[in-house]
Amino acid sequence: DWTPQSFVEETVEDLQKKLGNDKVVLGLSGGVDSSVAAVLLHKAIGKNLYCIFVNNGLLRKNEFESVLKQYEGMGLNVKGVDASKRFLDALAGIDDPEKKRKAIGNAFIEVFDDEAHQIDNVTWLAQGTIYPDVIESVSATGGPSATIKSHHNVGGLPDFMKLKIVEPLKALFKDEVRRVGATLGINPLLLGRHPFPGPGLAIRILGDITAEKVRILQEVDAIFINGLREWGLYDKVWQAGAILLPVNSVGVMGDERTYEKCVALRAVESTDGMTADWVNLPYEFLQKTSNDIINKVKGVNRVVYDISSKPPATIEWE
Ligand code: XMP
Known part of the structure; x- marks a missing residue:
């Protein structure tokens, strides 16, 4: 029988076996999935988990500062990177929705790649992928994975994409992720947050940004x-x-x-x-x-x- 407790115990054990003393990098978004994945991995491998939280300048008001503080309070090894200007520059003059998504996806890959390079000997990339994302990426709806794909075809793989992938929430639905998060002691306010799109306010500003x-x-x-x-x-x-x-x-x-x-x-x-x-x-x-x-x-x-x-x-x- 599936319970959040048994899931946490088994997953932590599996992650420890799989990852040993390896270093893992993870991009935090402020959302439920990446946060739960981070806390789970942190429980398994502690300081070998390196979290990166990028401010793309398109988050809600004060969100970067307040969420970063929350992550630090949770004991995560997290680096906040304010790349607002880089994203706004990349978006200048673009009014087509898909071009906005592509510009943001590409800027994110560049920033994340730069940051991942600063971690010595990192070998794994962790992602907060959940089961519905697995289905969705098959249907290629223009979400973040599709953006990454189109980038590959143009410029070749960024280095962090050569990392091995670990996705501890891959078999879970959203409500199960929330229950796992609650078992891990994550703040209910964070677990109850509304979904927020990766491209953020950029796709809620019609026309150029x-x-x-x-x-x-x-x-x-x-x-x-x-x-x-x-x-x-x-x-x-x-x-x-x-x-x-x-x-x-x-x-x-x-x-x-x-x-x-x-x-x-x-x-x-x-x-x-x-x-x-x-x-x-x-x-x-x-x-x-x-x-x-x-x-x-x-x-x-x-x-x-x-x-x-x-x-x-x-x-x-x-
Ligand atoms: P739509 O607008 O397609 O949105 O009805 C459905 C859900 O997906 C979110 N959404 C996105 N999330 N990158 C994301 O990470 C995106 O490009 C994107 N576009 C839409 C949207 O906020 C809603 O929850």
Whole structure:
């Protein structure tokens, strides 16, 4: 019978046998899967696990600093790398969604490769791959693995890709990963986090990306997500976020005419992200959130709520 306890015991033993005294590098994303994989590996091999957490400049507001602190508090051997500028430079002028994903994937590979090179004699790459990812990469939906593939065909393998791969969560579903994480003593707030796409806010800014647009969207997103938490709605929603539209519209402030940005809010219920329904958030919440956003975020004068289901819409707008 599968229990999280037995899974942890058996996996730790297997990992110790398999890895011995070898060094392992792992990229942390702030999400549930990579965090659980890291804690599991850390339990098995301790300081021989080298974690790298890259700030691509497209994370939520304050997320890099706060998540990095959490990882350090968990005893992980983690290096935070702020590569925001490199990613923003790589994205400059790009407005096509797939080109954005490719630019981000390539920048990530470069940064990660540089960092992995600084660890002497590392021989393994650990990944937080879970069972649904295994299925998805077969269908090549343009996720991170597909990005890595297209990069290979162009430029040859980056060095870290020559490492042996270890994927301790490969047979688990998301709810099992959460249970394993709880057994490992990981903070429930971290385990309960909504999914967040690898390309981050880049695919929630329609059109080209600038530092200023990222800043605006981070402010809007923080008001929305913190509001969901304050109203006890966060855990009732599978995923939520804000989208910055490439549209200005006319408004008034005092006696002045404004011509500013419009943002869309999106909150969905889902079990696996393959299908999704928009969430019927309380009007009072939407009203308060809209007022807060328009009053507090300079440059935004209109808020809309996305009431589209998947299919035919997708969760992300890009
Ligand atoms: P869509 O927009 O396809 O999203 O309905 C389904 C789920 O996948 C996430 N998503 C991504 N995750 N890299 C990722 O790591 C990506 O390029 C990507 N695109 C979408 C999305 O946030 C949702 O949870």
